[in-house]
Amino acid sequence: MENLIVLKEETHQWNELEDKQQEITTDEKPTLTKKTLSRDRSRKSKSRCNFSCKQSRKSFCQKPNLDVHTRKKPFTCKQCGKSFYNTGNLKVHMRIHTGERPYICQQCGKSFYSTGNLAVHRRIHTGERLYSCPQCGKSCKQNGNLETHMSTRTGERSFICTQCGKRFSQKQNLTIHMRIYTGEKPYTCTECGKSFPHKGSLKHHMISHTGQKPFACAHCGRSFTTKASLMNHMNGHTGTTVFTCDHCGKSITRKDSIKQHMKTHLGERFRCSECGKGFKYKRSLVNHMKLHNGEQK
Template structure:
């Protein structure tokens, strides 16, 4: 009876062991160890001991093989990637892929009970709840600014230290925030995973899509109190208000020039770096900004969707059309604050302002000579390249006009007998 009782207890342990094995393979190893220990402590007779020992050896052998096999599967899964079938984005964990899929499905199961706002991730809901409670436990000692979570606090601290730990592996550009790096990466990949359901237009970032959707709904929640103009988001309104106040908080650390918008500062910085990361696949020409590349590509396709209603002239982009329309209206909205002179184009105003400041931001990389305008630098660079060659004598010139004058010397038939000059 005692043997039957012990065998029954062993069977219970085996059953428990089997269930636990399915739930957690790490606990399974502990149960095997406990079972072996129990066998040694409950020896009663030598014969029974050997029978139970043989039985356990078979059981442990099977379970050890199962554990080893599961570990190999886990190892294989950890080294593999889980890929989204909609946008081909890959993740090293299945959990991250499930969270990512909510971007496409629009699923937001986590709802704030106070305001009804929903979120795709639980941690985002927790972060949002603090906006109701007003809890901001993280305080910046240098400036006194407070934050609701440590991630925002750490990101802010890097604005003081200048640390940029997130680096793009493709171009080497560094960022203070991981989110900024992710936003930058779509420049290289060209990925636009957020489509508009109404017009089909695609966007790189969800926030841009949300802003775009308001153009369909007509929603303009942010109004300028000074001029009554409406905007779809607060950041655009804040940028607009600087037009009234004259505030320019974004300053170039290289030349000291200030701007009202951060995007304008970024555009300006390429003047110093000379970076042109956007290349045309058809002709190889490079550009500083993607918008300029997009406009250039239309010169190959011949696409000119923007037409002037007054003269029917067509343009590849809306900004060029707007500039053209000012030729008809005589409007000159860009005024120099130093002398009051007005211009129809902002680029002309910028070129004019340099006459007051004496700034020469365009420098030749070969000889170091500086120029007030980029077009002047482009002409100057031809002196070094001498890209226009005479096919008859091989002489090189910096521009086509000089080459044309020179080529006429080969075709001239009238020669002065005294000096040899041709006419």
């Protein structure tokens, strides 16, 4: 009986001691443990993120993220010198030079350099318009078209050339303009290797290889590679001396007038990124782009 009483007292004392230890543990140690874990995690994350920007002292766990932060583009195209953040973008860009178009539209068979371009093209068939103007509600198939539309409403030109300070309403126009300074010619002929700054210039050049003459004379059936050549040929049928602009095909009867007209092309600030055609006024480019985007027929 005495042994039983002693056992109960010892058990009671042990329980009290255990409760006190538990109180100490629950009151003090978790806080210390959380701090310790936090420090450990911080040390581990710092040890993993070894890529640091010398200017901002910001650290990154992956070098590509640091390259984007510092705007460093380590992957350069050997054909035209354009640089990229990663090899994936360089690979897509190289298709401009090689002519490779692996992504094909199942509706019409047209092929594209990237999945993004194919996705935008498909909206011509589906009629899908994802981008809407918050001012008037007009819908566009491409974000670039919406930006163009918005700039016509606000008159804003937020894209500025760092070389000359010239302002543009569209990023693509600034990109084309910058080729004056960089000398970039991303469109390369697969036949002879000659490069051009605009897609339209390449298309015109390709005629010299294909022998295609799309401009035919209605009087005699003779064909020509350019509209200007056709118009000059037509002078022989009409007996009229006409001077034709090589840029746009416009015909003028006076030589001094054609010279004056040619100067207007020097001020073509707005150029189509699809075909390279230039425009003096932004509204003209906006209307022209609708032909490429399928917004009007």
